[in-house]
Amino acid sequence: MTAINLNESSVRELNEKLQSGSSGDKFVVNNTVGKHALSVGLTKKVNVEINGHVGYYCAGMNQEASIKINGNAGPGLAENMMSGEVRVTGNASQYAAATGHGGLLVIEGDASSRCGISMKGVDIVVGGNIGHMSAFMAQSGTLVVCGDTGDALGDSIYETKIYVRGKVKSLGADCVEKEMKKEHKEELTKLLEMAQMNYSADEFRRYGSARKLYNFDIDQVDDY
Amino acid sequence: MAQHVNYIILISTKSMTIKEKRFMSKDNPTLIESATFPRHVIAEIQRAAKTGIYDIRGFGAKREIPTFDDLVFLGASTSRYPLEGYREKCTTEVTLGGRFAKNPIHLKTPITIAGMSFGSLSAQAKESLGRGATIAGTSTTTGDGGMTPEERGHSKTLVYQYLPSRYGMNPDDLRRADAIEIVLGQGAKPGGGGMLLGQKISPRVAQMRDLPEGIDQRSACRHPDWTGPDDLEIKIQELREITNWEKPIYVKVGATRVFYDVTLAVKAGADVVVVDGMQGGTAATQDVFIEHVGIPTLPAVRMAVEALQEMDMHRKVQLVVSGGIRSGADVAKALALGADAVAIGTAALIALGDQSPEFDEDYKAIGSAAGFWDDYQQGNDPAGITTQDPELAKRLDPILGGRRLANYINVLTLELQTLARACGKSHVHNLEPEDMVALTMEAAAMAGVPLAGTSWIPGKNGV
Amino acid sequence: MCGIVGLFIKNPTLESELGALVAPMLSEMTERGPDSAGMAVYRDPNDKGCKVTILSQKLDFDWTTFEKSVNSNFSLKKFTVTQNHAVLSLDNSLNEVEEWLALNWSELSVTSAGTNIEIFKGKGNPADFIEQFDIKNMTGTHALGHTRMATESAITTEHSHPFSTGQDLCLVHNGSLSNHNRLRETLKRTGVQFKTDNDSEVAAGYLSWRLSEGDDLDEALNHAIDDLDGFYTFAIGTKDGFAVMRDPIGCKPAIMAETDDWAAMSSEYRAIATLPGAENACIWEPEPTQIYSWKRS
Numbered sequence: 001m002t003a004i005n006l007n008e009s010s011v012r013e014l015n016e017k018l019q020s021g022s023s024g025d026k027f028v029v030n031n032t033v034g035k036h037a038l039s040v041g042l043t044k045k046v047n048v049e050i051n052g053h054v055g056y057y058c059a060g061m062n063q064e065a066s067i068k069i070n071g072n073a074g075p076g077l078a079e080n081m082m083s084g085e086v087r088v089t090g091n092a093s094q095y096a097a098a099t100g101h102g103g104l105l106v107i108e109g110d111a112s113s114r115c116g117i118s119m120k121g122v123d124i125v126v127g128g129n130i131g132h133m134s135a136f137m138a139q140s141g142t143l144v145v146c147g148d149t150g151d152a153l154g155d156s157i158y159e160t161k162i163y164v165r166g167k168v169k170s171l172g173a174d175c176v177e178k179e180m181k182k183e184h185k186e187e188l189t190k191l192l193e194m195a196q197m198n199y200s201a202d203e204f205r206r207y208g209s210a211r212k213l214y215n216f217d218i219d220q221v222d223d224y
Numbered sequence: 225m226a227q228h229v230n231y232i233i234l235i236s237t238k239s240m241t242i243k244e245k246r247f248m249s250k251d252n253p254t255l256i257e258s259a260t261f262p263r264h265v266i267a268e269i270q271r272a273a274k275t276g277i278y279d280i281r282g283f284g285a286k287r288e289i290p291t292f293d294d295l296v297f298l299g300a301s302t303s304r305y306p307l308e309g310y311r312e313k314c315t316t317e318v319t320l321g322g323r324f325a326k327n328p329i330h331l332k333t334p335i336t337i338a339g340m341s342f343g344s345l346s347a348q349a350k351e352s353l354g355r356g357a358t359i360a361g362t363s364t365t366t367g368d369g370g371m372t373p374e375e376r377g378h379s380k381t382l383v384y385q386y387l388p389s390r391y392g393m394n395p396d397d398l399r400r401a402d403a404i405e406i407v408l409g410q411g412a413k414p415g416g417g418g419m420l421l422g423q424k425i426s427p428r429v430a431q432m433r434d435l436p437e438g439i440d441q442r443s444a445c446r447h448p449d450w451t452g453p454d455d456l457e458i459k460i461q462e463l464r465e466i467t468n469w470e471k472p473i474y475v476k477v478g479a480t481r482v483f484y485d486v487t488l489a490v491k492a493g494a495d496v497v498v499v500d501g502m503q504g505g506t507a508a509t510q511d512v513f514i515e516h517v518g519i520p521t522l523p524a525v526r527m528a529v530e531a532l533q534e535m536d537m538h539r540k541v542q543l544v545v546s547g548g549i550r551s552g553a554d555v556a557k558a559l560a561l562g563a564d565a566v567a568i569g570t571a572a573l574i575a576l577g578d579q580s581p582e583f584d585e586d587y588k589a590i591g592s593a594a595g596f597w598d599d600y601q602q603g604n605d606p607a608g609i610t611t612q613d614p615e616l617a618k619r620l621d622p623i624l625g626g627r628r629l630a631n632y633i634n635v636l637t638l639e640l641q642t643l644a645r646a647c648g649k650s651h652v653h654n655l656e657p658e659d660m661v662a663l664t665m666e667a668a669a670m671a672g673v674p675l676a677g678t679s680w681i682p683g684k685n686g687v
Numbered sequence: 688m689c690g691i692v693g694l695f696i697k698n699p700t701l702e703s704e705l706g707a708l709v710a711p712m713l714s715e716m717t718e719r720g721p722d723s724a725g726m727a728v729y730r731d732p733n734d735k736g737c738k739v740t741i742l743s744q745k746l747d748f749d750w751t752t753f754e755k756s757v758n759s760n761f762s763l764k765k766f767t768v769t770q771n772h773a774v775l776s777l778d779n780s781l782n783e784v785e786e787w788l789a790l791n792w793s794e795l796s797v798t799s800a801g802t803n804i805e806i807f808k809g810k811g812n813p814a815d816f817i818e819q820f821d822i823k824n825m826t827g828t829h830a831l832g833h834t835r836m837a838t839e840s841a842i843t844t845e846h847s848h849p850f851s852t853g854q855d856l857c858l859v860h861n862g863s864l865s866n867h868n869r870l871r872e873t874l875k876r877t878g879v880q881f882k883t884d885n886d887s888e889v890a891a892g893y894l895s896w897r898l899s900e901g902d903d904l905d906e907a908l909n910h911a912i913d914d915l916d917g918f919y920t921f922a923i924g925t926k927d928g929f930a931v932m933r934d935p936i937g938c939k940p941a942i943m944a945e946t947d948d949w950a951a952m953s954s955e956y957r958a959i960a961t962l963p964g965a966e967n968a969c970i971w972e973p974e975p976t977q978i979y980s981w982k983r984s
Contacts, residue, residue, distance in 0.1 A: 012469070033961070034955060035957060037458070041466030043395070053956050056462070061398075061466050072956070074942075074955065075449065076462075079448075082394055093940070093942070093972060094937075094938075098449040099393060101434075113937055118389070118390060118444060120391075131972075131974075137442065139434045156442055159436060215440050446938075451918065451939065452863065452918070453836055454954070455688075457718055457719065458718075481839065487837075488836070
């Protein structure tokens with residue numbers, strides 16, 4: 001286990017160490033004081049535990065690694081993540097998992113606006129609430145919200161599936177409530193287990209694309 | 225009766241101005257076309273009323289605007305001596321991205337290939353561009369769909385675009401790239417996002433972009449995880465951390481508030497700034513966007529250079545300029561105004577075979593003609609370049625296409641050297657604004673060079 | 688674009704450390720705003736009269752002559768010069784003082800007026816600003832700071848934030864307005880005066896105008912949501928505290944934190960991280976169009 005203290009090491013030194021780790025290596029990072037771009041671009045199955053609040057883009061473009069943040073995360077947490085797991089015990093600021101392609105992001109607290117914006121396959125599980133414009137232009141993957149959502153959920157959504165347990169403040173263009181079938185409950189149960197969220201799939205509702213904006217239709221002009 | 229009528233016609237013709245004569249119908253001189261509602265405007269209104277959707281097309285701005293054509297070089301004279309061709313070297317090498325990157329880009333010629341997506345272009349077209357650029361010793365750029373193995377395989381130097389859509393974006397490709405270009409906008413549509421219609425979302429394109437096949441792609445116009453140059457500064461830091469500070473980071477803008485944009489790009493930490501004027505092409509966007517947003521390349525170059533000079537960053541942060549570059553003369557003029565390099569898009573496609581007269585019958589069959597065709601968004605390109613249709617795409621042989629592109633780039637380079645030598649320069653970067661004069665007042669004001677025969681630069685000295 | 692910071696001291700024993708606490712916050716915002724910095728400090732109230740901060744464009748301005756002139760015309764209680772600024776406490780009405788200054792010393796500009804507020808504006812690196820104005824040793828009840836990355840207007844001292852919007856009022860802004868040019872012309876017709884072509888100055892002028900129309904601060908900010916177009920995180924300083932509001936789109940960052948000792952806001956958490964007890968503070972993000980405020984009772 002390697003401990004890195006950001007009072008002594010630079011962000012460059014931190015990332016170099018983490019990026020050159022081997023599968024199975026363990027790292028602990030201390031004294032984060034809101035610094036940006038921590039633990040980005042990892043490619044191996046390393047285990048990173050970050051103690052403290054982090055700034056923008058923590059775990060950006062993560063591949064394979066397991067990263068846990070004991071604190072809050074700034075904007076763009078795990079943006080464009082490809083695989084692996086990122087977990088934050090506190091809250092995440094806006095754009096969490098933006099354009100993510102794969103892997104799992106778990107936010108135990110609340111996520112802010114634009115959670116999962118333009119997501120392309122990542123799975124996101126939020127223990128608390130999420131902010132407005134979440135899942136904006138979301139293309140694929142799954143967003144699970146155990147709390148409430150903000151305005152314009154899933155605006156302009158493509159094929160991402162959204163499961164919400166709490167209240168939906170308002171839905172965005174082309175996003176509608178859909179039937180919860182057996183396969184959805186199974187998928188959701190699996191995700192809740194992986195995220196260690198103690199809820200039953202029965203408490204959730206499903207939302208997704210009405211697919212009316214897939215090809216331009218003048219009668220849908222109000223949605224543009 | 226007949227005489228009476230003739231008399232009236234005579235009077236009408238005489239009272240018309242020379243301008244009005246332009247709008248007279250040749251077949252029937254009594255018909256006068258309106259300058260405000262000419263036939264093509266009438267046709268567009270009728271089309272809008274019929275379909276209920278804006279006109280979408282490709283290509284760049286077609287309207288007449290001041291361009292590099294309105295500038296001319298002052299060649300050798302009694303006081304200035306030219307260099308002999310071939311023997312007396314006129315070097316064209318350029319290095320981009322030395323500010324912060326460990327591995328700057330070295331090019332044999334300052335003419336690069338602009339970003340164009342796989343999706344808007346066929347795989348064969350992207351491969352052709354890669355082959356041609358590599359032969360010529362320059363770089364190509366990916367577009368709004370990600371990096372294809374063909375392009376990375378065939379292009380020796382590849383710039384990877386980082387766009388608002390982030391289609392296909394992944395760290396492996398970031399590391400495989402030679403440079404990263406963060407795109408804020410492009411000249412054809414500053415403030416607009418990428419556009420690809422359903423007919424071009426083939427299975428492969430759909431898979432790369434993570435979209436259902438055959439749908440019309442809706443694109444974001446802002447980046448998903450940052451807004452503003454203050455956030456951009458942090459984003460650039462993140463990209464450098466992911467790529468070990470090796471790759472030059474370019475920031476590309478469509479030409480609007482060029483002075484401020486270039487200043488902010490430098491402050492945010494860019495290694496290279498790319499400025500694309502309104503003549504810059506696109507594969508698809510609304511016609512009104514192309515024709516009515518953005519400023520011409522001519523003033524954009526000057527404003528970008530002024531911004532760099534004011535920060536004492538000229539030549540320290542390199543400037544690449546694009547938007548309607550057609551000949552070695554355009555390249556020379558852009559460099560003389562202070563650019564470090566140029567990028568070609570539309571011209572590169574024409575070199576590959578776009579608008580070729582050999583397909584004129586095919587163009588006519590789809591309601592157009594060689595030299596006029598701009599419906600890149602349709603995906604039925606007879607030249608096989610801006611299409612995903614496998615039968616049409618087969619028409620472009622990547623090896624022949626690559627050869628044609630390399631030929632064209634070499635011609636541009638030779639023309640550039642010819643003009644530079646005539647001005648006495650042993651390196652093309654030694655071309656300066658004082659080597660040129662303008663033929664029109666607009667060009668003089670926009671480029672900041674004097675009107676030919678005078679020392680007058682409108683807006684700078686005198687009235 | 689920019690960085691903004693705000694600090695409100697709840698525990699009176701910390702008032703002597705206001706500057707020591709807010710200086711590192713401002714410093715953390717340097718990369719977001721390398722061009723210039725400014726700060727509004729609320730301290731040394733002159734409840735009987737008024738306090739103005741004067742700025743001279745000339746670094747070698749003759750403050751001694753100026754002081755004599757003020758002394759002979761007004762009841763000057765205190766006169767302090769720092770760099771090219773001077774803070775005057777006078778036992779006179781603010782109107783009288785401002786009129787006299789405009790008439791006799793038009794080459795000077797007033798950066799702030801009221802009873803508690805002092806506004807200092809610098810040009811150049813925030814680190815230099817902190818050093819030159821000795822921010823670390825300032826005391827007071829609350830402070831708002833700003834680091835600037837100039838977007839569409841020039842870099843001059845006058846373009847620096849905070850902008851004064853009225854007595855003991857000031858504004859710092861992170862973002863970019865899109866309808867400020869027409870709005871400036873409209874406001875000019877109501878009598879508001881502008882010194883720069885800066886969009887933030889228009890926002891400040893708009894709030895002053897709303898307040899002069901009888902709005903309280905909350906009403907003025909709610910009107911702003913309708914009338915101002917663009918992206919903004921605003922922090923507004925008032926005599927008793929400060930308020931924060933974000934535009935409806937809510938893209939420009941903002942983070943707030945509170946402990947028993949202080950309440951703070953910033954564009955990035957790392958500025959707040961410098962404060963004692965930040966690790967365990969209550970931390971949250973302001974919701975778009977919600978007004979958050981702190982006041983001394």
